[in-house]
Amino acid sequence: MKNVLSKNIYNRIFFAGVTILILLMIAACGNDSDKEKPEEFSGEKKTNVSGLSEFELKHGFGPIKKELKLGPIDKTVAANGEKIFESKCATCHKLDEKYTGPAQRDVLQRVSPEFFMNMVLNPDENIEKHPHAKEMLIKYNMQKMTNQNINVKDALALLEYFRVLDEELKQQNPTNK
Numbered sequence: 607m608k609n610v611l612s613k614n615i616y617n618r619i620f621f622a623g624v625t626i627l628i629l630l631m632i633a634a635c636g637n638d639s640d641k642e643k644p645e646e647f648s649g650e651k652k653t654n655v656s657g658l659s660e661f662e663l664k665h666g667f668g669p670i671k672k673e674l675k676l677g678p679i680d681k682t683v684a685a686n687g688e689k690i691f692e693s694k695c696a697t698c699h700k701l702d703e704k705y706t707g708p709a710q711r712d713v714l715q716r717v718s719p720e721f722f723m724n725m726v727l728n729p730d731e732n733i734e735k736h737p738h739a740k741e742m743l744i745k746y747n748m749q750k751m752t753n754q755n756i757n758v759k760d761a762l763a764l765l766e767y768f769r770v771l772d773e774e775l776k777q778q779n780p781t782n783k
């Protein structure tokens with residue numbers, strides 16, 4: 607009887623020990639994967655004071671969610687972009703002077719191509735959430751850039767036009783890369 611009892615106690619201590627060991631191992635694994643995750647997804651996860659992801663801060667909000675792979679400039683597409691600018695944007699933007707909105711010749715020296723696209727395709731959300739667009743809103747007397755219902759193809763043509771203007775600026779002033 608005494609023997610059975612002490613065997614029982616040993617069994618319990620043994621199982622309690624094993625259970626604690628298993629729990630410790632699970633806890634340790636949990637910690638490890640927590641540590642690894644932020645590194646793996648650092649691009650997405652990191653936020654800054656404004657609460658935006660790094661991508662959003664650099665490239666704004668809108669349908670462009672990945673960095674664009676831009677090939678050599680296509681002059682024909684750029685010429686089409688110039689026409690779109692004249693008909694849809696020139697009511698508010700000039701190339702070299704402030705107007706309702708900022709002068710646009712050097713826009714790609716202020717913002718990334720992705721931001722340019724997102725601003726053209728989705729101005730409202732950027733004006734509401736993005737620090738650069740908000741700053742511009744204040745600078746331009748709370749005049750809002752309105753959505754011009756530009757499709758992605760036309761936005762890419764506009765981008766091509768501004769890439770040409772940007773190239774010209776860089777050639778005139780090579781330090782301004």
Ligand code: HEC
Nearest residue numbers: 694695698706707708722725742743746749750751752754
């Ligand atoms: C109704 C006037 C209006 C129209 C039309 C307009 N914009 Fe704007 N745009 C603005 C204003 C004002 C701002 C400054 C931010 C704000 O208040 O929205 C701005 C900001 C921008 C920016 C932000 C980046 C920067 O630093 O300049 C880009 C890019 C831009 N416009 C491009 C365009 C393009 C391309 C078109 C034509 C598809 C266009 N806009 C049509 C008024 C306009």
